[in-house]
Amino acid sequence: MVRPTHEIEYEQMLLSRHEVLRHRAGALERSAYILLSRIRVQGPMSIGELSEAFGLDASTLNRQTAAAMRAGLVERIPDPEGGIARKFRITEKGEHRLDEERRGIIEGLNMITADWSDDDIVAFAAYLRRFNSDIERLAGRPWPRPAAPDTDLPKTKQAG
Template sequence: MDKPTHLIEYETMLLGRHRHPDRSAYILLSRIRMEGMMSIGQLSEAFGLDVSTLNRHTSALLRDGLAERIPDPEGGIARKFRLTEAGERYLDDERARNIRGLERVMADWTPEEVAAFAAYLKRFNTDVERLGGRPWPRPDRGSQQGG
């Protein structure tokens, strides 16, 4: 591991072990919240996943009452997924739990270190998204939840 990219690869692999057990629900709900209602086709395009995979994930959201499937309000043929009140609460609770965990991990970091790390993560993610052709919507600074 003599190159910085080797170390980055290893550290991102280690980071992956800390993922939430129901990461797909959290990510799907986050995307729907940011974009608004989405069809299975739109989700497939946004995530680069086949429809059958997304059907499994969205079926779990429906079963758990976190999302509902409704007719397209704009009159389109495809039905759309939207968050239920339970889905909104789940997403808010999970985000707050994640933020509390990050704050515990970075308790000894200076505000400047936290800001620099956030900026590098954003740059890394946006470059990955650019290369993959799938940009992810981001909240503006004023509307970020949890501060």
């Protein structure tokens, strides 16, 4: 029996091309959005920790963090736990920009799912979480998630 994973592949390809949620004036670069999201959930991180978390080489992360620093989104601080490596922490501006970005994406998702029931949205989110968690398990790089589903998400008006 052939598994229907080809349907997932095709839909995932289509999903990756839909930038409708991210093409807004002043939108954060995708790499900055992911970097800030990870630091927000985990706390200050060194280049080594970021490299391990993202599976990227240090030179790539040095470029990404340098751009985020130039934009005032992150700052380097001494390790709060007394280690030698300096860590990156989100600035107030970075927090604000991340909240703005997330609000915009949530508003877009609210428009897309305007005709969905809350049960459908919850089920879809659960399948996405399971899919991502299985990828993370296979890659050996789990992504921390907030304690509650919306702990680090800014509040937004519901569509409807």
